[in-house]
Amino acid sequence: MPELPEVETIVRALRHPTHWPFQAGGDLALQPGVIGRQISTANVLWDKTVAFPSAEAFKQQIHGLQITGVSRRGKFLQIHLNAMTFLVHLRMSGDLRVEPDVEPLKLHDRLAITFTDGSRLVFNDTRKFGRVWLVQDPQSVTGALGPDPFDEDLTPGMFAGMLSSSRRRIKPLLLDQTFIAGVGNIYSDEALFKAGIHPMTPANRIDEDGSVRLLAAIRSVLNEGIERNGASIDWVYRGGTFQNQFNVYQRAGQPCPRCSTPIQRMLVGQRGTHFCPHCQVMNL
DNA sequence: CACGAGACCTGTTCGC
DNA sequence: TGCGAACAGGTCTCGT
Numbered sequence A: 001m002p003e004l005p006e007v008e009t010i011v012r013a014l015r016h017p018t019h020w021p022f023q024a025g026g027d028l029a030l031q032p033g034v035i036g037r038q039i040s041t042a043n044v045l046w047d048k049t050v051a052f053p054s055a056e057a058f059k060q061q062i063h064g065l066q067i068t069g070v071s072r073r074g075k076f077l078q079i080h081l082n083a084m085t086f087l088v089h090l091r092m093s094g095d096l097r098v099e100p101d102v103e104p105l106k107l108h109d110r111l112a113i114t115f116t117d118g119s120r121l122v123f124n125d126t127r128k129f130g131r132v133w134l135v136q137d138p139q140s141v142t143g144a145l146g147p148d149p150f151d152e153d154l155t156p157g158m159f160a161g162m163l164s165s166s167r168r169r170i171k172p173l174l175l176d177q178t179f180i181a182g183v184g185n186i187y188s189d190e191a192l193f194k195a196g197i198h199p200m201t202p203a204n205r206i207d208e209d210g211s212v213r214l215l216a217a218i219r220s221v222l223n224e225g226i227e228r229n230g231a232s233i234d235w236v237y238r239g240g241t242f243q244n245q246f247n248v249y250q251r252a253g254q255p256c257p258r259c260s261t262p263i264q265r266m267l268v269g270q271r272g273t274h275f276c277p278h279c280q281v282m283n284l
Numbered sequence B: 001c002a003c004g005a006g007a008c009c010t011g012t013t014c015g016c
Numbered sequence C: 001t002g003c004g005a006a007c008a009g010g011t012c013t014c015g016t
Helices: A004-015 A055-062 A156-164 A170-175 A185-195 A208-227
Strands: A039-044 A050-052 A067-073 A076-081 A085-089 A094-100 A109-115 A119-125 A131-135 A264-268 A271-275
Touching: A004 A067, A004 A076, A004 A094, A004 A208, A039 A055, A055 A131, A085 A094, A156 A208, A170 A185, A170 A271, A185 A208, A185 A271
Parallel strands: A050 A131
Antiparallel strands: A039 A109, A067 A076, A076 A085, A085 A131, A094 A119, A109 A119, A264 A271
């Protein structure tokens, strides 16, 4: 499910969940997000969800800690606690919600963290790919990630240099989180369309002009995704509307919004890839 | 180094 | 209607 915009949407909601239900005597409108809440217990319903440490150590160590902040690094959600960091990766089908602790748990709930104020944070993940970590140093989990697309240090010149030093095809390269952190299958297809670059173009064959267009396109589609609260496809993701703005993703056979040529779907690096064969040509 | 295949999982949709 | 194949927003590991 989630790429950078979906994770960012959740991060912002965790800071200001004003529309979420709250509990007994509690005053929802005055709740400043989950920041400040203190953890009483953690209930691990699917052991493998906890990547580090063991499920037992996780429950023991997280007890009593307080949330001091929420942030994002690539597709990782970071919940800062006094003394430690709780990281969540939603992978394909993960989702987080906050609710009163008296609610019955739902199908596919994998982890529930209860707060002393009677609320709780629940991790739901149909496909069980999602993982959480509880560590001293978040860098031990996110250390290998490439730059965030919105990092100011990521200049067009630096991005051009990154592209020129790889012979890999651009689409799998954009999905490589050690190259750039946060871009997934939807936004890579949309960005390549916007930049007019064929998904199989070797990165080092993208010229200066193309690299400038591509970086701008990545930022543009991610920003638009965030503005629309992410993309909701199938049953996943409440609230997001970016799926209504797709130009190519999951639009195989439909006319290109720019030239009306039918959008094509192909496999690139085992991932479904959508592009316009007329607007996105390899100029080698 | 770059790539494909297979694994990890459950659910939905599509074709016969 | 039923049933298997293909597919899904991600990432890891292995073999070539």
